[in-house]
Amino acid sequence: MNFVESFRIALKALNANKVRSALTMLGVIIGVAAVILLVAIGSGVQQEITGQIEGLGSNLLFVFPGNFSGGGGGGGGAGGPGAEIRQRFNLDDAQLVQRRLGAEAIVVPVVQGPAVLKAGNRTLRTTLSGANQDGDQVFNADYVVGRHYNRSEYSAAARVVMLGATPASELFPGQNPVGRELTINGERFTVIGQLTERGGTLSGDQDNQIFMPTTTAQRLLGSRDLSSIIIKANDPERIDLVKAQTQQVLRPKFQDEFTVFTQEQTLGILSSLLGTLTVMLAGIAGISLLVGGIGIMNIMLVSVSERTREIGIRKAVGARTHDILSQFVIEAVVLSVAGGLIGISLGWAGAAALTRFVPTEVTWWAVTMAFFFSAAVGIFFGVYPAWKASRLDPIEALRYE
Amino acid sequence: MSAETLSPTTAGQPDSGPCETSVVLEASSVTKTYVLDEIEVRALCGVDLQVCSGEMLAITGPSGSGKSTLMHIVGLLDRPSEGTVTIDCEDVSHMDPNQLAAVRNKRIGFVFQSFNLLARTTAQSNVELPLIYAGVSGAERARRAREALERVGLGDRLGHMPNQLSGGQQQRVAIARALVTEPSIVLADEPTGNLDSRSGIEVMAFLQELNEQGITIVIVTHDSRVADHAQRVVEMMDGRIVVDRRVENRVIATEELEALRRAAAPVGDSQ
Numbered sequence: 172m173n174f175v176e177s178f179r180i181a182l183k184a185l186n187a188n189k190v191r192s193a194l195t196m197l198g199v200i201i202g203v204a205a206v207i208l209l210v211a212i213g214s215g216v217q218q219e220i221t222g223q224i225e226g227l228g229s230n231l232l233f234v235f236p237g238n239f240s241g242g243g244g245g246g247g248g249a250g251g252p253g254a255e256i257r258q259r260f261n262l263d264d265a266q267l268v269q270r271r272l273g274a275e276a277i278v279v280p281v282v283q284g285p286a287v288l289k290a291g292n293r294t295l296r297t298t299l300s301g302a303n304q305d306g307d308q309v310f311n312a313d314y315v316v317g318r319h320y321n322r323s324e325y326s327a328a329a330r331v332v333m334l335g336a337t338p339a340s341e342l343f344p345g346q347n348p349v350g351r352e353l354t355i356n357g358e359r360f361t362v363i364g365q366l367t368e369r370g371g372t373l374s375g376d377q378d379n380q381i382f383m384p385t386t387t388a389q390r391l392l393g394s395r396d397l398s399s400i401i402i403k404a405n406d407p408e409r410i411d412l413v414k415a416q417t418q419q420v421l422r423p424k425f426q427d428e429f430t431v432f433t434q435e436q437t438l439g440i441l442s443s444l445l446g447t448l449t450v451m452l453a454g455i456a457g458i459s460l461l462v463g464g465i466g467i468m469n470i471m472l473v474s475v476s477e478r479t480r481e482i483g484i485r486k487a488v489g490a491r492t493h494d495i496l497s498q499f500v501i502e503a504v505v506l507s508v509a510g511g512l513i514g515i516s517l518g519w520a521g522a523a524a525l526t527r528f529v530p531t532e533v534t535w536w537a538v539t540m541a542f543f544f545s546a547a548v549g550i551f552f553g554v555y556p557a558w559k560a561s562r563l564d565p566i567e568a569l570r571y572e
Numbered sequence: 573m574s575a576e577t578l579s580p581t582t583a584g585q586p587d588s589g590p591c592e593t594s595v596v597l598e599a600s601s602v603t604k605t606y607v608l609d610e611i612e613v614r615a616l617c618g619v620d621l622q623v624c625s626g627e628m629l630a631i632t633g634p635s636g637s638g639k640s641t642l643m644h645i646v647g648l649l650d651r652p653s654e655g656t657v658t659i660d661c662e663d664v665s666h667m668d669p670n671q672l673a674a675v676r677n678k679r680i681g682f683v684f685q686s687f688n689l690l691a692r693t694t695a696q697s698n699v700e701l702p703l704i705y706a707g708v709s710g711a712e713r714a715r716r717a718r719e720a721l722e723r724v725g726l727g728d729r730l731g732h733m734p735n736q737l738s739g740g741q742q743q744r745v746a747i748a749r750a751l752v753t754e755p756s757i758v759l760a761d762e763p764t765g766n767l768d769s770r771s772g773i774e775v776m777a778f779l780q781e782l783n784e785q786g787i788t789i790v791i792v793t794h795d796s797r798v799a800d801h802a803q804r805v806v807e808m809m810d811g812r813i814v815v816d817r818r819v820e821n822r823v824i825a826t827e828e829l830e831a832l833r834r835a836a837a838p839v840g841d842s843q
Contacts, residue, residue, distance in 0.1 A: 176704060188692060484689075484690060486676075487676065488677060488682070488701050488702040489676050489702050489705040489753075491705070492670060564649065565649045566644045566649040
């Protein structure tokens with residue numbers, strides 16, 4: 172009996188047991204699709220965030236109060252409870268830095284805090300960010316309508332505000348918010364601009380924000396502190412010099428109680444964080460693969476009694492051991508490969524469909540791993556019981572209950 | 573009924589047996605011992621049996637007498653613990669499983685009590701099964717399977733699945749499968765056991781018809797009425813052959829069917 176004949180027998184047997192074939196394939200499909208999808212989400216998010224930070228430009232420095240590098244925990248402790256902040260920056264510190272750096276860089280003092288917006292009878296909780304007139308240079312802000320606040324509004328701590336996409340649509344649905352008034356934490360403000368929609372990422376909803384002059388924000392929050400200082404070097408080549416100069420300026424007052432992150436460091440911290448995320452997703456995917464594998468195993472083992480009788484019948488009418496084995500190997504391979512391919516396309520399609528909500532990136536290693544693991548499980552549990560049954564005397568196989 | 577109790581015959585001497593023609597199937601000193609829960613059960617204790625070419629033999633006996641075990645061993649579905657089995661003068665005792673499969677495929681056809689058809693597989697495909705393993709090409713296979721099914725009166729049921737057929741029809745598919753390879757021997761293990769009496773008689777009619785055409789038939793049954801369709805009856809008890817006799821008033825299944833038909837139409841009969 173040749174290979175083509177074995178193949179035909181296997182296909183006939185699969186066709187005769189459609190439900191069993193479908194369920195076995197389902198195990199492979201779910202396993203493969205889940206792995207591909209989850210890993211795609213993990214690496215997609217990682218790429219997206221890395222890209223966003225890189226998109227800010229490689230010439231940014233972030234200056235935070237508190238010592239993040241001394242904890243001994245490497246970069247992983249950023250923002251964690253390990254960093255105790257004794258003294259925060261104020262506007263004078265930022266001004267000092269700007270004076271030292273001069274034309275080398277733009278210094279933006281940043282204040283962040285909670286805000287409650289009210290317009291008419293609508294209310295929205297959001298985050299406010301205060302920056303100076305150069306804020307748009309570091310926040311990557313584009314306007315749908317309106318403008319950024321100017322230097323005089325900054326100096327005067329004018330009550331002007333730029334809305335992100337979410338507050339704009341929540342408070343002024345279908346309207347141009349520019350020129351409209353609203354209250355922020357109980358104070359009256361005028362809207363001067365609306366930012367373009369940026370979409371949500373892991374770091375939060377970037378659209379649910381409002382921007383105003385740092386001075387205004389400080390008054391609104393009742394604090395003279397800054398959250399951070401962002402510095403944009405005009406020449407990316409001189410970023411290290413700018414960093415050194417910044418440290419020089421701040422050290423007399425803050426000693427080591429401040430940290431200057433370059434873009435690269437920020438990226439490093441984030442990618443180690445996101446790497447953990449990907450590993451976690453891969454772990455979940457591995458579990459789905461395992462569950463899929465157990466599903467395959469169950470179907471195969473449950474069908475053993477029926478299949479053992481089938482093997483008995485085939486042997487009684489003259490099938491040799493290798494006829495039986497080749498039939499079952501081909502059956503298992505066809506199911507696993509077909510299931511794997513369907514799983515890959517489903518995972519791929521799912522990843523493509525999800526890009527509307529979450530960034531995804533299909534990785535070849537996830538595809539390969541998922542495919543081969545499922546195929547191996549399917550083939551092993553398809554062939555092993557059959558191999559055992561094929562060694563029985565035909566009458567034992569026929570009698571099998 | 574005149575019963576001739578067999579004296580133990582010497583193995584390997586065809587002329588000592590009851591055959592006028594050649595011996596197609598021979599079991600010599602066949603013993604089968606099962607181990608069940610560490611207790612040895614002797615299903616067969618040194619059985620000698622010769623089946624002549626063209627013969628129709630029935631093996632009977634109560635359940636546990638070893639009649640099925642004997643049939644499985646001479647049909648090469650099972651291996652004897654001791655003793656030898658010879659088919660067409662060829663000792664098969666030392667053959668490997670694949671060689672045995674080839675002998676089963678070419679020379680022996682099986683009919684089982686529970687039909688043993690492949691589920692969810694058409695009658696045609698079920699009958700083609702032995703031909704696939706015999707290496708017969710597709711078109712030839714389909715033709716021969718169709719012919720075999722026509723022979724058992726199922727020419728119009730080729731595409732039916734076993735569960736769409738009655739018990740009698742399923743058994744006829746099994747008979748078609750048994751004879752499609754044109755074997756010299758057909759072994760039937762309680763072929764009427766799962767059937768109503770009429771279907772049972774029909775099956776016996778087919779077996780008798782095959783026998784007329786020269787195929788050696790061995791039937792295992794506990795039903796003496798079924799056994800009386802054969803030419804010769806071997807009775808077993810506790811793993812031994814106790815009686816080996818010729819059937820004197822052999823039942824002809826076609827006559828029974830005729831009688832049944834008449835009984836079912838009493839009005840027509842009385843006129």
